[in-house]
Amino acid sequence: MDNGASSYRRFRDQGDESGLAEIIRDYRDGLILYLNGFVRNIQLAEELAEDTFVILGTKKPKDKGIGSFKTWLYTIGRNTAINALKRRARRWEISIDDCKELTREEENLETAYIEKEQKITVHRALKKLKPEYHQILWLVYFEEFSHKEAAAVMKKSVHNVDTLVYRARKSLKTQLETEGFVYEEL
Secondary structure (H helix, E strand, O other), X not given: OOHHHHHHHHHHHHOOHHHHHHHHHHHHHHHHHHHHHHHOXXXXXXXXXXXHHHHHHHXXXXXXXXXXXXXXXXXXXXXXXXHHHHHHHHOOOOOHHHOHHHHHHHHHHHHHHXXXXXXXXXXXXXXXXXXXXXXXXXXXXXXXXXXXXXXXXXXXXXXXXXXXXXXXXXXXXXXXXXXXXOOOOO
């Protein structure tokens, strides 16, 4: 009598979980290699082997005794693989690398994420500046005020605003460098 068959009978008839564990331990690697030769994808072969053991564990089919336990187990695995290949053939699959539109969307998403992170870093650094520096940079760069308009809001001369913008930018650059921010143009 085949060791796998006795382990399986112990599991199926007596509910001995260790019987199924023994089968998985003894036949898993060989079944995966067999299925890999069939489907030519090791990850899919691993999934199919798991599916085969799930069938044993849940449906508990009866071995007809026409051959060894290993033959019977591999037949279940092969049938599982055939069914999976049929399901895959019915679905239209395309590699993500082949779809330029999705690749562009992915690149746009990555760029948007990087820009968002940069904005967060800049806003965090702005909060650490002197209030006067924060205010002038906000007016000029975020609200897009001219230096003349910013001078009117802050009740300063245009020359003072020019100097303030220069010093605020320099201070922001120093603050960003201490935080490890890589900037292109400030």
